[in-house]
Amino acid sequence: MQSLTKARNAAIKAEIDMLHMAIMNYKSEYGSFPPALDTLATSGSSAGKHLSRLFPRCPTANLAAQLAAPFAASPFSGFTPQITGTNALVYWLYGYTDDPTSPLSPASDRKVLYDFDRARITSTGAYAPSQKPGSPYLYINSSFYSSVPYAGGSSPGAFRETYAGDATPFVNVASETNEFFNKDSFQILCAGRDEVFGSDDDLSNFWPGTRREYLDSLKD
Numbered sequence: 001m002q003s004l005t006k007a008r009n010a011a012i013k014a015e016i017d018m019l020h021m022a023i024m025n026y027k028s029e030y031g032s033f034p035p036a037l038d039t040l041a042t043s044g045s046s047a048g049k050h051l052s053r054l055f056p057r058c059p060t061a062n063l064a065a066q067l068a069a070p071f072a073a074s075p076f077s078g079f080t081p082q083i084t085g086t087n088a089l090v091y092w093l094y095g096y097t098d099d100p101t102s103p104l105s106p107a108s109d110r111k112v113l114y115d116f117d118r119a120r121i122t123s124t125g126a127y128a129p130s131q132k133p134g135s136p137y138l139y140i141n142s143s144f145y146s147s148v149p150y151a152g153g154s155s156p157g158a159f160r161e162t163y164a165g166d167a168t169p170f171v172n173v174a175s176e177t178n179e180f181f182n183k184d185s186f187q188i189l190c191a192g193r194d195e196v197f198g199s200d201d202d203l204s205n206f207w208p209g210t211r212r213e214y215l216d217s218l219k220d
Helices: 002-030 046-054 060-072 088-093 211-217
Strands: 138-141 186-190
Touching: 002 088, 002 186, 046 060, 088 138
Parallel strands: none
Antiparallel strands: 138 186
16 A cells, blocks of 8 residues: 555656646746736736737737636636636646737647646646546746735645744745745645645655655655
8 A cells, every 4th residue: 555655646746747847848938937826817917917928919908818718618618717826737838829919719729738638637727636636736936925825715825835843834824934945936736645735745846755755854
């Protein structure tokens, strides 16, 4: 059973590493990391500014419609237009069309930047390990570290770093002064096989293994 657990955790970690590389390739291609949150989907929002910079030929009056377009088609299945930490990976890594005036529509023309297993994309656009829909891969770029809560709720809170002796991992505690992991780039997190954040099998792109293995390594 222990060997099976390690193998499953290793598979999740390997997928996190591949998603990490996909986001790095995105930055290499487009010059910046995509935003992890946009509740407005307007031309003046974080995603609107990002899209406008990438595709200056896309009419400003059409930006809001472009940003909302992915939510009217697969794989989002009509989900309310809102980019969150849970669906940002799918939203941005589904790529763009060849039309610089209409980069996100039609959805069928977008050139996917990551080889998603489409059967594991939920109706909200979240992407999770096999048979673990409660552990979607969460993405947050550094500009939102101190303000973006997981899935728009209060738990497990903002994407705080976890460090040796931290009693409240993933909770935005005002008294914490330690630096974030990957402070200049982004974090990808997964609650692991138990689908519970703050437990020993949490995984990320900034720990070499599980959270427990990371904390144990600090004791050596």
